[in-house]
Amino acid sequence: MKDSHVADDITRAAVELFATQGYVTTSVQQIVEAAGVTKGAMYHYFASKDDLLFGIYDELLTLQKQHLDEIVARGEASGAGVDEILRAVCVDVIETSIDHLREAAVFFRSAHLLSADRRDEVTRRRRAYHDAFAALLERGQVEGRYRTDIPVALLVAHFFSDVHYLSQWYSPTGPESRDLVAAQLTDLYLTSLHPADAGA
Template sequence: MKDSHVADDVTRAAVELFARQGYANTSVQQIVEAAGVTKGAMYHYFESKDDLLFGIYERLLTLQKAHLDAIIERGGSVDEVLRAVCIDVLETSIDYMEEGAVFFRSLNMLSAPRHQEVTRRRRAYHDEFAELISRGQAEGIYRADIPLAMLVAHFFSDVHYLSHWYSPEGPEDKTLVAEQITDLFLSSIRRMDADT
């Protein structure tokens, strides 16, 4: 096994074990045995089990933030940009659904500094997302009669609920699901008298 694959193998093993038996019930020994590595190899990449749990979600946060920045950088109308961002969040959340589900079930077990870091980074992402809606409100596209925070929460509640019903083995294609949820969200925040 190449050294560069160790972190990925450990992460994959941890996700599978955390999903099957829970974070608290999974030992570092079980993780390294499932990954086929030594504890020393694991500790080269992860300081602790807490660090590993944080790393699982950190990868998704980093990916989604990079995509958000790239989509905004490309430009376009606020409606086009927000639609592209929504679809990306949904597709990447489906791609990393097991990781997301494990993380949200175990979030309360993170150490206080890690919990604060996740909260900070998620808030930063949500703030950029909210700024897009705010721009649309200023342009008269999106409704302003509902607090901005509620509009943001409305979308992300759908994202976080995905793991409760979506199955990659099911008949729904991830892109179609992402587009349909996005269209429902955008329809719900669009002003009835806005030009489409």
């Protein structure tokens, strides 16, 4: 049973080392020593240090995409409006990003060091998520709920810039709880989507 936790132990050790001393200066030997495993055990789960860095991001993105698909499917099945669905998606992205704050910080600081094929894979995976997110914005535009004077791509980037910046200022030990930050950032974002002449 212990073997089932080896990959998690290696990932946790790598995240800590990458965060404290950087990806480039962290050796495989340091990772396996910190995880309490052998190099053979590491290479059983990860082909390389590059593979390990990619895996840190892959885990988070897979989780968020799964949640997005579930939220959209559940909302459509229940007849929920696009505001309700998008709100749930935004809250989930922020909450899961905060739950994996250290991993996200490591990845965004070191993503440019990935091999070319891994960078391409990251781009493809992020685009798939962003396309699904954009589809909700486009639905809201068609329904007249969201502004159309700003390109959808910019509306998507506006939200995710806040998400990517979380690791620069948010602290789990600070005065703002994860749920409060998720709700407040989501409220600010959804308000920014309202047509400029709304209520006029």
